[in-house]
Amino acid sequence: MGANLARNAARKGFKVSVYNRRSERTEKLLAEHGDEGVLQGSTDLEAFVQSIARPRPIVIMVKAGKPVDEVMEELIPYLDEGDILIDAGNSLFTDTERRSAEMAQKGLRFFGMGVSGGEEGALLGPSIMPSGDKDAWARIEPFVMKMAAQVDGEPCAAYIGPGGSGHYVKMVHNGIEYADMQLIAEAYDIMRGVHGISAGEIAEIFKGWQKGPLDSYLIDITVEVLSKVDTKSNKPLVDMIVDEAEQKGTGRWTAQSALELGVPITAITEAVYARGLSSRRSQRDEASRLFKVETKPPFKASAAELADLHAALYASKIVAYAQGFEQLAVASNTYGWDLDLGTLAKIWRGGCIIRAAFLDRIREMYAKEAPANMLFGPYFADAMQESLSAWRRTVARAIESGTPVPAFSSCLAYFDGLRRARGPANLLQGLRDYFGAHTYRRLDKEGSFHTRWSQDGSEIDA
Ligand SMILES: NC(=O)C1=CN([C@@H]2O[C@H](COP(=O)(O)OP(=O)(O)OC[C@H]3O[C@@H](n4cnc5c(N)ncnc54)[C@H](OP(=O)(O)O)[C@@H]3O)[C@@H](O)[C@H]2O)C=CC1
Numbered sequence: 356m357g358a359n360l361a362r363n364a365a366r367k368g369f370k371v372s373v374y375n376r377r378s379e380r381t382e383k384l385l386a387e388h389g390d391e392g393v394l395q396g397s398t399d400l401e402a403f404v405q406s407i408a409r410p411r412p413i414v415i416m417v418k419a420g421k422p423v424d425e426v427m428e429e430l431i432p433y434l435d436e437g438d439i440l441i442d443a444g445n446s447l448f449t450d451t452e453r454r455s456a457e458m459a460q461k462g463l464r465f466f467g468m469g470v471s472g473g474e475e476g477a478l479l480g481p482s483i484m485p486s487g488d489k490d491a492w493a494r495i496e497p498f499v500m501k502m503a504a505q506v507d508g509e510p511c512a513a514y515i516g517p518g519g520s521g522h523y524v525k526m527v528h529n530g531i532e533y534a535d536m537q538l539i540a541e542a543y544d545i546m547r548g549v550h551g552i553s554a555g556e557i558a559e560i561f562k563g564w565q566k567g568p569l570d571s572y573l574i575d576i577t578v579e580v581l582s583k584v585d586t587k588s589n590k591p592l593v594d595m596i597v598d599e600a601e602q603k604g605t606g607r608w609t610a611q612s613a614l615e616l617g618v619p620i621t622a623i624t625e626a627v628y629a630r631g632l633s634s635r636r637s638q639r640d641e642a643s644r645l646f647k648v649e650t651k652p653p654f655k656a657s658a659a660e661l662a663d664l665h666a667a668l669y670a671s672k673i674v675a676y677a678q679g680f681e682q683l684a685v686a687s688n689t690y691g692w693d694l695d696l697g698t699l700a701k702i703w704r705g706g707c708i709i710r711a712a713f714l715d716r717i718r719e720m721y722a723k724e725a726p727a728n729m730l731f732g733p734y735f736a737d738a739m740q741e742s743l744s745a746w747r748r749t750v751a752r753a754i755e756s757g758t759p760v761p762a763f764s765s766c767l768a769y770f771d772g773l774r775r776a777r778g779p780a781n782l783l784q785g786l787r788d789y790f791g792a793h794t795y796r797r798l799d800k801e802g803s804f805h806t807r808w809s810q811d812g813s814e815i816d817a
């Protein structure tokens with residue numbers, strides 16, 4: 356990622372100095388790509404720092420966690436007042452807040468900068484989410500804006516806010532990425548498990564869906580992954596890949612933060628759980644032998660059933676994004692970041708992993724209004740209404756065939772929970788009051804009340 360970001364900046368006409376702890380990697384970069392612009396390498400850290408014009412903007416692109424602190428510790432002795440360290444990895448936002456405060460105490464400045472788009476994006480133009488000292492932004496802005504992907508002449512980058520807000524936004528971007536990928540995987544699993552369709556045929560179905568509202572980078576690469584034939588086995592490569600999903604942490608952090616903030620992000624959290632369950636391969640193997648469950652056998656999909664699946668995927672995707680955007684809104688209020696949700700949709704339209712035509716609809720909505728929930732925007736409300744019956748049929752078919760669809764079904768459950776003016780939490784409140792005198796409110800009068808359930812049964816003001 357670091358090498359490609361450096362090449363990107365050099366190609367855009369900026370003078371770039373590079374350093375890696377292993378000098379052979381610096382030398383390799385210069386040997387292979389040194390002619391792409393002004394790329395200058397150093398094998399000595401002090402010489403690297405001295406080669407940069409003050410106030411120095413220095414991008415750190417290493418593994419998140421301890422390595423970032425280690426690299427900062429090594430760099431700080433060579434820095435001068437006003438220099439800016441920019442952590443472009445996937446750091447936890449609270450680490451970024453801590454590092455910002457530590458740097459400020461030393462008269463230095465710090466930026467947390469979320470970067471999305473994978474290695475190709477880093478080279479050709481990623482989506483960039485920088486946050487930190489507003490006064491340092493002027494020094495960084497020219498190269499950030501030019502290095503970013505451009506959509507309709509606008510850079511997929513913007514100043515996000517103070518402290519760790521950029522890394523928070525990148526974290527939620529990745530959480531949405533988890534949910535989007537899980538939904539695509541469940542659609543694939545339904546086609547495979549419910550309808551017995553082969554990988555190659557599923558690729559063709561996804562290809563057809565690229566033309567509609569699901570058009571996105573993730574669907575594009577799904578088509579490519581499903582179409583790839585393994586040269587060793589002559590089978591679809593996807594059928595040869597071990598079904599255990601790994602994770603580096605950003606999806607889990609998104610879910611943890613949402614739990615702390617009390618925001619229901621069922622799609623992202625289920626996507627994290629699904630990865631966790633996938634990694635319990637030996638347990639799954641044992642359970643598959645132990646539990647012989649009667650399920651509906653695969654049956655050939657009609658055009659109507661595939662249309663239902665498309666609608667279900669789209670409705671679930673809308674819910675996943677609505678949940679992610681609500682989390683961003685709540686985090687913004689809680690941490691005082693003043694996030695502009697429309698700008699986030701705008702800078703995710705290109706460069707990043709979740710880039711999609713769909714984000715333009717979100718951007719358009721926030722340009723006009725900021726509803727309490729994205730699902731209330733007229734475009735999305737209509738799409739939900741139109742998809743609902745097909746969504747239910749799809750989830751029912753999956754359940755009948757024993758195909759787990761945690762993201763599809765949790766999105767549907769969230770939607771059904773949201774659209775009911777009165778749910779069952781009245782009973783929860785009654786139970787809480789019974790065992791813990793936690794009190795409840797009444798529909799017909801103001802105040803809090805407690806019933807003396809196991810005493811005389813009378814209700815008292817609490
Ligand atoms: N890969 C991706 O698609 C994306 C990754 N990111 C984030 O970007 C960051 C870098 O990712 P990526 O480039 O893929 O990771 P790599 O593992 O390819 O590279 C990590 C780099 O960190 C260096 N490094 C690791 N530990 C230390 C240390 N203690 N001191 C100094 N240098 C160290 C490595 O040095 P050496 O070469 O000497 O081993 C290497 O240059 C991560 O935070 C990642 O989450 C963000 C967006 C997309």
Ligand SMILES: O=C(CO)[C@H](O)[C@H](O)COP(=O)(O)O
Pocket residue numbers: 445470471472473529532601602603604605606708
């Ligand atoms: O930031 C990214 C893309 O936006 C990285 O690719 C991220 O590391 C992917 O996450 P995980 O490895 O947990 O699937």
